[in-house]
Amino acid sequence: MLILAILVWGFLVGWLAWLIVRGGRFRDVRWPQAVAAGLIGSFVGGLGISLLSGDGLALRPSGLIGSVIGAVVVLLIWGAVQRKHER
Numbered sequence: 001m002l003i004l005a006i007l008v009w010g011f012l013v014g015w016l017a018w019l020i021v022r023g024g025r026f027r028d029v030r031w032p033q034a035v036a037a038g039l040i041g042s043f044v045g046g047l048g049i050s051l052l053s054g055d056g057l058a059l060r061p062s063g064l065i066g067s068v069i070g071a072v073v074v075l076l077i078w079g080a081v082q083r084k085h086e087r
Contacts, residue, residue: 006039009067014038017071021079037074038067045070 014034022028049066 006042007035010039010042011035012038013042013067013071016068017041017075020068020072021075033075033078037071037078041069041071041074042067043070045073 011034014037015029017037018029018034046064046067048070
């Protein structure tokens with residue numbers, strides 16, 4: 001059940017990050033990229049901000065916000081790498 005919750009959270013965070021970075025509509029989302037960014041960003045950003053704020057590994061608002069920020073950063077880096085390879 002925990003794995004399913006993590007996947008759903010990664011899906012939601014990736015979708016939010018995609019809307020923040022790329023804008024657009026629901027149909028414009030590249031779901032594999034959004035979910036991957038959500039999962040990676042959630043792990044890196046959520047864990048990092050939770051530990052920096054002193055919350056530990058508990059589920060707190062700082063970790064949830066950090067998840068979205070981490071996913072946005074992952075999408076920005078991913079986009080920069082893709083543009084570099086297209087040249």
